[in-house]
Amino acid sequence: MSKILVFAEFQNGNLKRSSQELVQFAAKTGRPVVALALGTQAGSGAAQLGHHGAQEILLCKDAAYDAYNPELFASAVAEAIQNTGATLVLASASSSGKDLFPRVAAKIGAGVVSDGTEITVSGEDVKVKKPLYSGKCFATAQFENTNTKIVLMRANQLPVAPADTSKTATVTEHAFNKPSLKTLVKEIVKGASEKLDLTEANIVVSGGRGLKEAANFKMLNDLASVLGATVGASRAVVDAGWVGHSMQVGQTGKTVAPSLYIAVGISGAIQHLAGMSGSKVIVAINSDANAPIFQKATYGIVGDAFEIVPKLTEEFKKALTH
Amino acid sequence: MKIFVCLKQVPDTETKIKILPDQSGIDPAGIKWVMNPYDEHAVEEAIKFKEKNPGAQVWAITSGPKARAVESLRTALAMGADEAIVINSPESLDAYSTAKALANVITSEGGAHLVFTGKLSIDSNQSSVPQMVAEFMSIPHTSVVSKFESSAENTTVERDVEGGAKEVVQMINPSLVAANKGLNMPRYASLPGIMKAKKKVIKEIEFSSLGIAGGEQKVKYSGFALPPEKPAVKLLTGDAASQVSQLISCLRDEAKVL
Numbered sequence: 285m286s287k288i289l290v291f292a293e294f295q296n297g298n299l300k301r302s303s304q305e306l307v308q309f310a311a312k313t314g315r316p317v318v319a320l321a322l323g324t325q326a327g328s329g330a331a332q333l334g335h336h337g338a339q340e341i342l343l344c345k346d347a348a349y350d351a352y353n354p355e356l357f358a359s360a361v362a363e364a365i366q367n368t369g370a371t372l373v374l375a376s377a378s379s380s381g382k383d384l385f386p387r388v389a390a391k392i393g394a395g396v397v398s399d400g401t402e403i404t405v406s407g408e409d410v411k412v413k414k415p416l417y418s419g420k421c422f423a424t425a426q427f428e429n430t431n432t433k434i435v436l437m438r439a440n441q442l443p444v445a446p447a448d449t450s451k452t453a454t455v456t457e458h459a460f461n462k463p464s465l466k467t468l469v470k471e472i473v474k475g476a477s478e479k480l481d482l483t484e485a486n487i488v489v490s491g492g493r494g495l496k497e498a499a500n501f502k503m504l505n506d507l508a509s510v511l512g513a514t515v516g517a518s519r520a521v522v523d524a525g526w527v528g529h530s531m532q533v534g535q536t537g538k539t540v541a542p543s544l545y546i547a548v549g550i551s552g553a554i555q556h557l558a559g560m561s562g563s564k565v566i567v568a569i570n571s572d573a574n575a576p577i578f579q580k581a582t583y584g585i586v587g588d589a590f591e592i593v594p595k596l597t598e599e600f601k602k603a604l605t606h
Numbered sequence: 607m608k609i610f611v612c613l614k615q616v617p618d619t620e621t622k623i624k625i626l627p628d629q630s631g632i633d634p635a636g637i638k639w640v641m642n643p644y645d646e647h648a649v650e651e652a653i654k655f656k657e658k659n660p661g662a663q664v665w666a667i668t669s670g671p672k673a674r675a676v677e678s679l680r681t682a683l684a685m686g687a688d689e690a691i692v693i694n695s696p697e698s699l700d701a702y703s704t705a706k707a708l709a710n711v712i713t714s715e716g717g718a719h720l721v722f723t724g725k726l727s728i729d730s731n732q733s734s735v736p737q738m739v740a741e742f743m744s745i746p747h748t749s750v751v752s753k754f755e756s757s758a759e760n761t762t763v764e765r766d767v768e769g770g771a772k773e774v775v776q777m778i779n780p781s782l783v784a785a786n787k788g789l790n791m792p793r794y795a796s797l798p799g800i801m802k803a804k805k806k807v808i809k810e811i812e813f814s815s816l817g818i819a820g821g822e823q824k825v826k827y828s829g830f831a832l833p834p835e836k837p838a839v840k841l842l843t844g845d846a847a848s849q850v851s852q853l854i855s856c857l858r859d860e861a862k863v864l
């Protein structure tokens with residue numbers, strides 16, 4: 285059977301959970317698994333790929349790969365696909381994954397499916413379930429006319445078992461050809477938040493117009509820090525300038541699928557519901573019992589957010605320390 | 607100096623999606639079609655560039671079923687684009703074929719100094735076409751752009767990445783820029799703009815005339831379905847303190863998410 289190539293992503297020298305999911309999934313298919321690890325972080329984190337089930341690691345510790353550059357990365361990945369003969373490439377639907385792989389696909393004449401939420405691999409056959417219209421519906425994507433199938437999976441969709449340190453992989457160091465570049469990454473400006481991105485967060489606390497003014501997002505920040513959650517927002521409050529667009533959940537913002545989504549003062553416009561209804565458990569806190577958000581919610585509290593949320597923060601603090 | 611803006615017509619964000627009985631796609635009945643929201647930012651930035659760079663000409667281009675797809679081109683013309691091209695193509699084209707068609711036509715029209723697109727279309731959510739167009743044209747690209755500056759030789763942009771971080775990227779022109787929401791505030795079309803756009807002749811190109819073979823279609827979709835219905839909400843009653851303590855026990859003991 286032909287190989288599966290997994291594109292590994294690292295954070296602080298560790299293999300990201302989303303990459304662990306992919307390597308473990310690939311190993312379970314029974315096909316040989318090669319992981320591609322680029323950059324200096326990959327040097328320290330690459331061994332973890334073996335613990336999660338990769339048999340072979342294609343490693344390039346060159347610092348040139350420390351910052352994402354579409355042209356440089358596309359060239360290396362295309363070369364890796366060619367060298368390994370992999371017919372299935374798995375990567376996460378992260379900022380860089382979503383930017384990179386369509387360029388790779390165009391370069392090598394391959395098909396790419398982004399934002400997969402379920403994947404089935406049986407022999408060479410690959411089926412991917414993915415949301416369309418930001419989750420208003422789903423469809424199954426299949427490939428045709430392509431030797432290489434590229435699938436970008438959303439984070440938190442596949443199970444992860446603890447790493448098995450007895451399993452190791454063969455490491456092959458390789459210097460990829462570098463094309464002359466027309467793209468230069470000059471600077472990376474860190475975000476205000478060191479927290480997980482909305483699309484990767486396990487718990488999201490979102491606020492809407494019901495919070496009445498921008499300053500009241502502090503209440504949500506307090507709740508989020510107790511829960512280890514990331515804070516999101518509705519389109520209405522982003523358009524009103526209360527918070528930045530990077531926090532917007534919905535069809536013209538981010539599509540999220542955490543284990544727990546807490547919507548505070550969000551009535552639930554169709555385009556917002558599309559972006560969050562994939563969440564496992566949804567809690568809605570709203571003063572209007574007829575708000576559409578309650579149709580998607582698992583648990584609902586009809587009440588005053590200014591009374592409920594601080595109490596909730598207090599009680600979570602107690603519950604989580606016990 | 608030609609500036610191309612690639613755009614797509616999509617169902618309005620308030621659309622309630624219905625599925626065809628054979629699950630082959632969505633039911634087009636009753637859908638209100640609009641320009642993809644991110645493409646509005648692409649059009650706006652192209653027009654702003656033209657205003658600062660006399661001699662620049664903005665060409666709006668789309669691929670889709672001609673009868674409806676021209677409407678978004680008229681919107682772009684009304685906002686201030688100079689020319690428009692529709693590639694009359696079937697609804698079911700995948701990102702690869704679409705990008706190939708766009709890149710072919712832009713190249714045969716003499717190429718572009720800059721290409722603007724939205725970062726993704728809100729229907730298929732693939733975010734693939736911009737990067738593919740750039741690769742097919744052998745030009746650099748940056749996606750998810752919220753700040754744009756351009757000189758004759760270079761384009762410098764800010765790209766939004768995870769956790770609110772930004773990458774400052776410089777590209778050698780010609781280059782492609784895929785717009786994020788924060789890039790600008792799209793203008794409303796003026797009445798004279800709308801009148802002018804109505805009369806404008808839109809260039810029509812048949813997809814079948816571009817020599818793009820059936821083998822350029824790489825991904826097909828089937829089995830369209832709505833998300834599973836959620837069970838009815840469990841409303842927690844009583845005073846605030848009681849609602850809060852019920853919620854915490856539900857999350858911990860019933861849903862097991864804490």
